[in-house]
Amino acid sequence: MANMKLTKTAMSLQDAEIRCHNFEEVALGYKKEEAMEEAMRCLHCAHAPCISGCPVGIQIPSFIEQIAKGNEEEAYRIIALDSALPAVCGRVCPQESQCESKCVRGIKGEAVAIGRLERYAADAHLQKGKQMDGKRQNNGHKIAVVGAGPSGLTCAKDLAMKGYAVTIFEALHEAGGVLVYGIPEFRLPKTIVQHEIEGLKQLGVRIETDMVIGRVISVDELMEEEGYEAVYLASGAGLPRFLHLPGENLKGVYSANEFLTRINLMKAYQQDSETPIQHASKVIVVGGGNVAMDAARCARRLGAEVHIVYRRSMDELPARKEEVEHAQEEGIIFDLLHNPIRVHGDENGWIKAVECVRMELGEPDESGRRRPQEVKDSAFLIEADCMIVAIGTSPNPLLRKTTPHLETNAKGGIITDENGATSKQGVFAGGDAVSGAATVILAMGAGKKAAAAIDAYVQEQVIHSKNM
Numbered sequence: 001m002a003n004m005k006l007t008k009t010a011m012s013l014q015d016a017e018i019r020c021h022n023f024e025e026v027a028l029g030y031k032k033e034e035a036m037e038e039a040m041r042c043l044h045c046a047h048a049p050c051i052s053g054c055p056v057g058i059q060i061p062s063f064i065e066q067i068a069k070g071n072e073e074e075a076y077r078i079i080a081l082d083s084a085l086p087a088v089c090g091r092v093c094p095q096e097s098q099c100e101s102k103c104v105r106g107i108k109g110e111a112v113a114i115g116r117l118e119r120y121a122a123d124a125h126l127q128k129g130k131q132m133d134g135k136r137q138n139n140g141h142k143i144a145v146v147g148a149g150p151s152g153l154t155c156a157k158d159l160a161m162k163g164y165a166v167t168i169f170e171a172l173h174e175a176g177g178v179l180v181y182g183i184p185e186f187r188l189p190k191t192i193v194q195h196e197i198e199g200l201k202q203l204g205v206r207i208e209t210d211m212v213i214g215r216v217i218s219v220d221e222l223m224e225e226e227g228y229e230a231v232y233l234a235s236g237a238g239l240p241r242f243l244h245l246p247g248e249n250l251k252g253v254y255s256a257n258e259f260l261t262r263i264n265l266m267k268a269y270q271q272d273s274e275t276p277i278q279h280a281s282k283v284i285v286v287g288g289g290n291v292a293m294d295a296a297r298c299a300r301r302l303g304a305e306v307h308i309v310y311r312r313s314m315d316e317l318p319a320r321k322e323e324v325e326h327a328q329e330e331g332i333i334f335d336l337l338h339n340p341i342r343v344h345g346d347e348n349g350w351i352k353a354v355e356c357v358r359m360e361l362g363e364p365d366e367s368g369r370r371r372p373q374e375v376k377d378s379a380f381l382i383e384a385d386c387m388i389v390a391i392g393t394s395p396n397p398l399l400r401k402t403t404p405h406l407e408t409n410a411k412g413g414i415i416t417d418e419n420g421a422t423s424k425q426g427v428f429a430g431g432d433a434v435s436g437a438a439t440v441i442l443a444m445g446a447g448k449k450a451a452a453a454i455d456a457y458v459q460e461q462v463i464h465s466k467n468m
Contacts, residue, residue: 003040006109010034011116016329020300023185023269026326027091032070035120039068041112045104050114053102055445056154058082060099060114067117072124079118084157084200084444085150085179087126087192090119092183093441094320126195135204139163141458144228146213146399149177150440151431152234153200154447155454160203162455167228169211174265177236178432179440181265182257184294186301190264214402223426229461230426230454233414234447237393237432243286247343248389252278252351256287256295256390263298280304280386284354286340287390288312291437293323295388296332306332307382311339311359311372337361339372341379343387353381393437403427411436420450421457428454 066075095115103111148170240255266275358378361370430446
């Protein structure tokens, strides 16, 4: 019988006064008894609406049932049938707007903590030191994947499970994409990402790092000279956007991408790191999304007073509610209904203040959120020695410029059909390279769909060649 408790089982956190001075994981996860208690809240609805809210289609009630019985390894096996990154998704997916938003429990209380339970099953599996089943029998076909982020890793796993020889080409020196350069250690420990990647290698997936496709080798050369029958472009959206303000080129002004890459990928926060990072006294982070929260919380851990400057109100903040709450607990100041208009510098070319104006909310815009409007004669200065711009990213134009007949839209995203096929035969794309910056799980869903489409494409080519 389902547990009738209306609220989620609480999960332990590091104390805010302690965690804002370290990069250790904030959320500590469920103990077995807590996980079983929460799992028993599941109603096991006959129509399982939670599954429809999951972009990769995890059989949610089935894995939760196994946790309720104390069978976390079987729960993990069920999750891993559909997800290439269970321990990652259990930590960083916005379940509250996806699977948990469909949970019937949420009608008269809180939804079942699906994400926390997924994390519990994955962590229990990880502690046993096990990996996925070994590599499948090779089916004789080669596929190239460009980008070792969530979308590329998911596509590679699904294809490897079908027997394809898959090689992932990653531009950075470490696989993982945004999981290693964008998301901080205190939200997603990198040992977990590496364990998931090792699981793919056990399936036979090859990963070549320091390979900038479009520079080292082109997409056409992969297909025409290296013998790859299809290519999946999952290169992400790593090109930062800026505000184009006077003074934005001053020293001490970062894109969130650069700031987070230095900290997360290059471990600049460690005492012995060879990568420099500014230890500012007062930091302004411009933006209100998850990336802005990550940048602000990292800056706080480097010892700064941190202000988030956002042009709308708290109700319009796009960041996850949990991340906003954690930031507030850690002492980050939210300067809402503020908008920067100029960056002021000192005689040495360093930022010394940001000029802002006050905003008020008008009628809703095309996004459905109320449009911010400047309050006349409201300009004022906020002193700061560092500013981090976290207003979004776009796909890098390199693939577009080096791949003939690859169509892209006005924002630089690769144009695909509903299955991920591009305008170029044999070339598929998905994730942030298509949609622009989005969530890890949506990128994974695109990788899954593309893997199925690539398999169908290759098999169709085989049939065609036999009939010639």
